[in-house]
Amino acid sequence: MANKHDILSVLKEVQSGSLMPEDALLRLKLAPFEDLGYAKVDYHRAVRQGVAEVIYGQSKTTEQILGILYSMEQRDSHNILVTRIGQDVADAIAAEFPLHYEPLARLAVVLPQEVPGRGSIVVATGGTSDMGVAEEAAITAEVLGSKVTRLYDVGVAGIHRLLANLEPLMSARVIVVAAGMEGALASVVGGLVDCPVIAVPTSVGYGASLGGMSALLSMLNSCASGISVVNIDNGFGAGFLASRINLMEGIKE
Template sequence: MNDEIKELLEGVKNGNISVDDAMHQLKTKPFKDIGYAKLDTHRALRNGVGEIIYGAGKTPAQIIGIIDTMKESNQDRILITRISPEKADEIKKAHDLTYYEDAKIAIIGGIPKANGKGTIVVATGGTSDIPVAEEAALTAEFLGNNVKRIYDVGVAGIHRTLSHLDDIVDANVIIAIAGMEGALASVLGGLAECPVIAVPTSVGYGASFGGISALLSMLNSCANGISVVNIDNGFGAAYQASLINHR
């Protein structure tokens, strides 16, 4: 898309296309309407990252159609989140992709070489938080970041957290993922000088209210430098972490 815009501007500069015609093309190209979806073809130009497909609620045929349109718009690397194994198998019949079952993520075009400024640490309170953590870790890698995974280091055994102190203090951004009471974010926020992005998960017994308890704990943290995303939103945390890591 950037090459296409550059070519258009060069055409204006060289007198091969009028300013009015160029304006018309720019106004009519920001999205492609394929009936059930309107693909934002200018997102990479505006935000640095192209469209990302949220797979839940979409049929395999719809996702295939969206992928086709994205590729027609020169987007060769595509991330699909919240996609079931069954949908991934159907899409594989039309497009070459890599599927990560824990994260429920599919990637077309591979993971690029990291170009972020530092390391994003993805830490979980427990093993049960790993599916959300893998969504975060793979999204961050897809966006061009070096990722360090530190799993099952919750506060029930604080020595496990402290055994990774070097990774924690050297991180450029930390994504702290925890259910139950969500205390991991506060602990990491008290140890690290970098931003900490807290992700509450829906892991826990009845009084955890499907992640609301962890969400409220993280929002009420007394540690400084913590921001909080929605319950189970590993993708959102990774996107924010990538923006920080590329500043």
């Protein structure tokens, strides 16, 4: 079972009499997961969450990633996200599957299919050095069906750069802010807009930034309301949450 529509299709076949309940039960039993020994591929995640399982590529071998992808391909999965992989792993996957790979984000979209973008997400960065994390968020949101506008290098060291882009900020349904150093951009954006802001502290900065801890603490202690914070460098988590908010039922096209 690839998604909720497949489950509904099975139920309609039972209703019409073209599929026996026992056969439908067997098909549904096959849905939950497949045990590959080194991984249990969760086919039911699309049913529960509306999104297929994402493969966290870091610390997995190329063979393990390929095995999971073969399994998901057999269940007609598409737009499979494989996060935190280098060019060498992407090249190995590309030899077996069609994919789009973004080296800056270290993110691959395997078995890609075009998804029409809905709503409005803005992904903003404090500096150019934050773009890798921001691209992970932006591509994740786009694959999940959201329309994304990128505003890069609009940090507080030159606040006029941010203020020159008020229109997309004010019209966004949710904003992702990726910033390192002291992480002040999230507070500034949070004080300007009326939509949720998802702050992503990045590990960019000199020694006292402590690998993103300074930005993380600044964002957690923001005096602006409506800001949530994800883990350091967690662009995927921010993009996933932003898309879920953006695509909530009841939001008009």
